[in-house]
Amino acid sequence: MPVKTYIQAIAEATIEEMERDESVFTMGEDLRQSVYGATAGLLERFGEDRVIDTPLSENGFFGAALGASLCGMRPIVETVTSFLWVGMDQLISQASKMRYMFGGQAELPVTFRIRMFYARGAAAHHSDRNYPIFMNTPGQKIICPTNAYDAKGLMKTAVRDNDVCLLFEDGIAISSRTEVPDNKDLPGGELLVPFGVANTVRAGSDVTVVGIAGGVQHALDAAKLLEPEGISLEVIDPRTLVPLDMETILKSVERTGRLVVVDPAHKMCSAASEIAATVAQDGFWSLQAPIQVVASEQVNVPYSPALEPLIYPTPEKVVAAVRAVLN
Amino acid sequence: MALDKQQLEEMYRRMCRIRYFEEAVIEIHSSGELIGPAHPYIGEEAVAVGACTALEDSDRIAGNHRSHGHPIAKGGDVKRAMAEILGKSDGFCKGKGGSMHLADFSIGILGESGIVASSVPIATGAALASKLGKKGFVSLVFFGDGASNQGACHESMNMAALWDLPIIFMCENNGYAITTSYRNSVSVEHVSDRASAYGMPGILVDGQDAIAVWEATTEAVRRARAGEGPTLIEAMTYRFEDHSLGLDRIRKSAYRSQEEVDEAMKRDPLKIHRAAMMTHAFSTELECDEIENTVRAEIAEAVEFARNSPFPEPGALFDDMWATPVKNTPVSQSTRR
Ligand SMILES: Cc1ncc(C[n+]2csc(CCOP(=O)(O)OP(=O)(O)O)c2C)c(N)n1
Ligand SMILES: [Mg+2]
Numbered sequence: 294m295p296v297k298t299y300i301q302a303i304a305e306a307t308i309e310e311m312e313r314d315e316s317v318f319t320m321g322e323d324l325r326q327s328v329y330g331a332t333a334g335l336l337e338r339f340g341e342d343r344v345i346d347t348p349l350s351e352n353g354f355f356g357a358a359l360g361a362s363l364c365g366m367r368p369i370v371e372t373v374t375s376f377l378w379v380g381m382d383q384l385i386s387q388a389s390k391m392r393y394m395f396g397g398q399a400e401l402p403v404t405f406r407i408r409m410f411y412a413r414g415a416a417a418h419h420s421d422r423n424y425p426i427f428m429n430t431p432g433q434k435i436i437c438p439t440n441a442y443d444a445k446g447l448m449k450t451a452v453r454d455n456d457v458c459l460l461f462e463d464g465i466a467i468s469s470r471t472e473v474p475d476n477k478d479l480p481g482g483e484l485l486v487p488f489g490v491a492n493t494v495r496a497g498s499d500v501t502v503v504g505i506a507g508g509v510q511h512a513l514d515a516a517k518l519l520e521p522e523g524i525s526l527e528v529i530d531p532r533t534l535v536p537l538d539m540e541t542i543l544k545s546v547e548r549t550g551r552l553v554v555v556d557p558a559h560k561m562c563s564a565a566s567e568i569a570a571t572v573a574q575d576g577f578w579s580l581q582a583p584i585q586v587v588a589s590e591q592v593n594v595p596y597s598p599a600l601e602p603l604i605y606p607t608p609e610k611v612v613a614a615v616r617a618v619l620n
Numbered sequence: 621m622a623l624d625k626q627q628l629e630e631m632y633r634r635m636c637r638i639r640y641f642e643e644a645v646i647e648i649h650s651s652g653e654l655i656g657p658a659h660p661y662i663g664e665e666a667v668a669v670g671a672c673t674a675l676e677d678s679d680r681i682a683g684n685h686r687s688h689g690h691p692i693a694k695g696g697d698v699k700r701a702m703a704e705i706l707g708k709s710d711g712f713c714k715g716k717g718g719s720m721h722l723a724d725f726s727i728g729i730l731g732e733s734g735i736v737a738s739s740v741p742i743a744t745g746a747a748l749a750s751k752l753g754k755k756g757f758v759s760l761v762f763f764g765d766g767a768s769n770q771g772a773c774h775e776s777m778n779m780a781a782l783w784d785l786p787i788i789f790m791c792e793n794n795g796y797a798i799t800t801s802y803r804n805s806v807s808v809e810h811v812s813d814r815a816s817a818y819g820m821p822g823i824l825v826d827g828q829d830a831i832a833v834w835e836a837t838t839e840a841v842r843r844a845r846a847g848e849g850p851t852l853i854e855a856m857t858y859r860f861e862d863h864s865l866g867l868d869r870i871r872k873s874a875y876r877s878q879e880e881v882d883e884a885m886k887r888d889p890l891k892i893h894r895a896a897m898m899t900h901a902f903s904t905e906l907e908c909d910e911i912e913n914t915v916r917a918e919i920a921e922a923v924e925f926a927r928n929s930p931f932p933e934p935g936a937l938f939d940d941m942w943a944t945p946v947k948n949t950p951v952s953q954s955t956r957r
Contacts, residue, residue, distance in 0.1 A: 316753065318752060342752055343752075347779070348775070348778055348779060348782065350775035350778065350779065352741065352771060352772055352775060353741050353744070353771075353772060353775025353776050353778070353779055354741075354775075354779065355741070356738070356740070356741020356742050356744065356745060356772065356776070357741050357742075357744045357745035357748050357776070357779060358745060359741070359742055359745055360682075360730070360741065360742035360743060360744060360745020360746040360747075360748065360749070360759075361745040361746065361748045361749035361752070362745070362749075363725075363730055363742070363745070363746060363749075364680065364745075364746045364749035364750065364753070364755065364757075365749060365753055365755070366748075366749045366752060366753060382735060382738055382772065383738070383741055383742075383772075386733070386734075386735045386738050387733075387738060387739075387741075387742060391731065392940060392941070392942075392943060393716055393940050393941050394713060394716055394717045394721045394731075395712075395713045395716070395717055395721065395723040395725070395731055396711070396712065396713030396714035396715075396716045396717065396723075396940055397714070397939065397940030397943075398713070398723055398724075398725040398731075399723075399725070399731070399943075400943045401943070402943075431941065432941065434949075454943075454944045454946075455943035455944045456942055456943050456944055487946065487947070488946045488947075488948075488949075489946050489947040489948030489949065490947065490948075533948075535949070536946055536947065536948035536949040537948060538947075538948050539948070540948070
């Protein structure tokens with residue numbers, strides 16, 4: 294099976310969906326020259342009308358994408374986590390609320406592809422991991438692919454979905470390579486990964502470790518570190534945070550009795566807090582130890598390489614949390 | 621002027637519909653039945669009706685918090701509009717939107733917005749869809765003088781002009797954003813002066829004269845359909861009522877003088893249009909009265925309908941969140957009991 298990078302997977306998904314459906318088009322800043330890597334060659338293939346370089350107006354063009362989606366188009370918008378703040382009015386007041394507020398009249402088939410850079414010395418203005426913010430504003434689907442296979446399959450599902458999808462492209466996951474089957478080798482002739490179905494990346498028996506976005510890799514690394522000691526981790530990747538497959542997580546905790554959640558977002562009101570709270574409430578009687586959350590410290594991202602690495606989850610922090618739930 | 625008698629009468633009918641609808645809302649408010657805030661459009665009827673008369677049914681509009689006039693002018697059903705304002709299940713949005721969020725997608729009303737200027741990018745996107753998909757409709761967005769200062773407005777105008785989008789930016793300059801006068805908040809003489817900065821025509825028009833608004837909009841629509849791009853129209857108008865119902869404290873404040881209000885109210889858009897109908901179409905007093913009486917009955921019926929419409933069932937709370945519901949979408953996901 295061919296091995297592909299995460300970016301290749303996103304690019305393939307984009308091309309396949311644009312070829313399949315004429316109403317799909319891409320818009321964002323510097324797309325045509327593919328500054329962020331996933332839109333190379335789109336202009337030559339699909340022309341100016343379907344590959345739109347926008348002015349630097351996030352609020353304006355996020356809104357324009359939403360408006361276009363109300364009238365039969367299916368935009369794919371490329372942006373970066375930290376630039377979402379500039380477009381928050383459109384993302385919250387319109388994207389999240391429009392459908393419900395208008396009694397179900399609106400369909401908003403927009404996919405926002407959101408590059409999530411962090412841990413690379415970009416300082417506080419370019420290191421946001423802000424998906425939990427949108428978990429608190431009902432109305433959007435939140436997708437965090439952590440490998441090339443899921444990136445392609447979830448992205449294609451997002452483009453076909455009739456709700457606003459925010460797809461966060463994690464800066465750690467993005468350097469990964471995974472096997473992605475060719476379409477001809479797939480049963481339905483294409484790769485689609487459903488929303489709301491968690492992936493048990495690694496089966497294990499002692500501790501359930503839920504990884505969010507880049508947290509999945511830390512969980513897998515921790516599992517390797519602990520293997521020689523005979524400690525077996527079950528690593529679960531929810532893949533989508535809205536919808537969130539709590540059932541798979543609760544079932545795993547039923548067997549292991551122990552939970553660690555790894556989330557690169559800041560700790561307070563993170564995806565990890567939501568998962569921990571739900572397990573505390575609905576899985577309390579399965580728990581044999583207090584839940585541990587490994588998330589980013591509640592400080593802004595510092596620039597200096599002496600400081601920045603201190604704030605994020607690491608495999609070592611996950612190992613320590615696992616030891617804590619085992620004691 | 622190329623409006624025939626039937627069209628002029630239809631304009632008058634819609635203007636009356638807005639006026640009497642708003643009067644009914646005010647009455648409902650004073651009787652304590654109104655649920656949330658509402659922003660009366662009285663005094664500004666000529667803008668929405670003049671503009672919408674220049675549109676086809678398939679054209680799209682979007683609006684703002686002063687939200688009843690736009691959908692009624694576009695042909696929205698007053699029964700369902702009133703039911704929405706009372707939070708009833710027969711409302712446009714099944715009681716989920718209320719006064720500031722009237723929308724009827726089936727006739728091109730893409731919705732009113734409570735966040736000032738927030739629907740301007742949405743309408744711009746509708747125009748983008750029309751252009752990209754060669755759909756042929758135009759998009760028109762109503763916004764206030766206050767909204768004209770929002771970044772969303774500037775960003776949208778730049779994009780629309782850059783891409784020659786089929787959109788009309790219809791600024792309803794009623795002189796104030798709540799209590800802040802436009803003189804104190806807009807840096808140029810007229811909002812329409814800003815159009816040149818984006819490279820589109822800026823048209824200043826008497827917003828109390830529905831025919832003048834229709835004429836300006838008709839030319840803007842022609843431009844839009846011909847692929848010549850957007851137009852910014854600034855309609856000078858005046859709101860005869862408080863900013864919103866229930867803001868008595870503000871009414872008594874001195875942000876606009878009684879003389880100014882009295883002076884402005886002399887130019888009632890309904891009276892101006894009634895006179896125009898007589899001049900241009902030889903409508904008789906009787907014919908005009910007839911329209912008014914019919915519309916009054918229509919509004920009374922709408923109020924009756926809205927009052928009798930049931931509130932939504934509690935079970936409707938979670939309806940209409942998702943267009944593509946899938947396993948574990950929240951709502952079904954309420955695992956936390
Ligand atoms: C972003 C935002 N800021 C402030 C408000 C509060 N607000 C509601 S209406 C309004 C005035 C709007 O003035 P204008 O755009 O001129 O419209 P008008 O009310 O005069 O029709 C304000 C400040 C709001 N709804 N949204
Ligand atoms: Mg105003």
